Amino acid sequence: MPARLQIKAEDCSPLGQAILQYLEEQGISMNRLAELSGIPQPRLRGACFKGTCPTPETLRKLARVMGKHHLELYTLAYEGRIEPLPEDAANISLDLLMRELFETARELDLTAPIVRPSKAKIRKALLELGFRAEPTAATSQFEAG
Incomplete structure (x- = not known):
């Protein structure tokens, strides 16, 4: 039985x-x-306490042992230090998207893939999530003609 934690x-x-x-x-x-x-x-x-800034190397080493992706630990480490987005900010912030991805993965007990997915797989997943191409001026002219 491990010793009782003082934290x-x-x-x-x-x-x-x-x-x-x-x-x-x-x-x-x-x-x-x-x-x-x-x-x-x-x-x-020290990395456990509020207001601390563990180094990326510390987070990588810890992630390896804990079976997590180091970016997940990075988001946890800096979660309280990232300024909240203003209420009127668009919901397309990359930071917001990354937080949501890792939070959802944690809730589902999922871990990040060991091998980076291909661009085709990422594209398919993004389309399934509702991402769409923004019409460009060239596309709009083509569709109008």
Whole structure:
């Protein structure tokens, strides 16, 4: 049984909460996770708290051990630090789309693919999601003629 954690979930960023959940699910200590990931324990512990900025390298190492995509951990790490979009902002923000993709993947217990999907597969998925080509001036003239 792992040692009782001294970190409280309410003191943690979304990344820290995910780390604590992983430790509980795996039944391992923070020291063991640090050892497995090759991250110094104080750095790993520090990455759990609100307002911290873990390095991309720390997130990559941690993601490998946790079986997550490093961009998912990046969105969790910086979730509280990204300014919310104004209410009148268009809902086509790339940041908003990335957050929604990773949140939905987490809810469905999905992980990012190991191999990057082909452009054809990405195009098909985007069309199925409702993306469409914006008519250009040339397209509009062609359709009008």
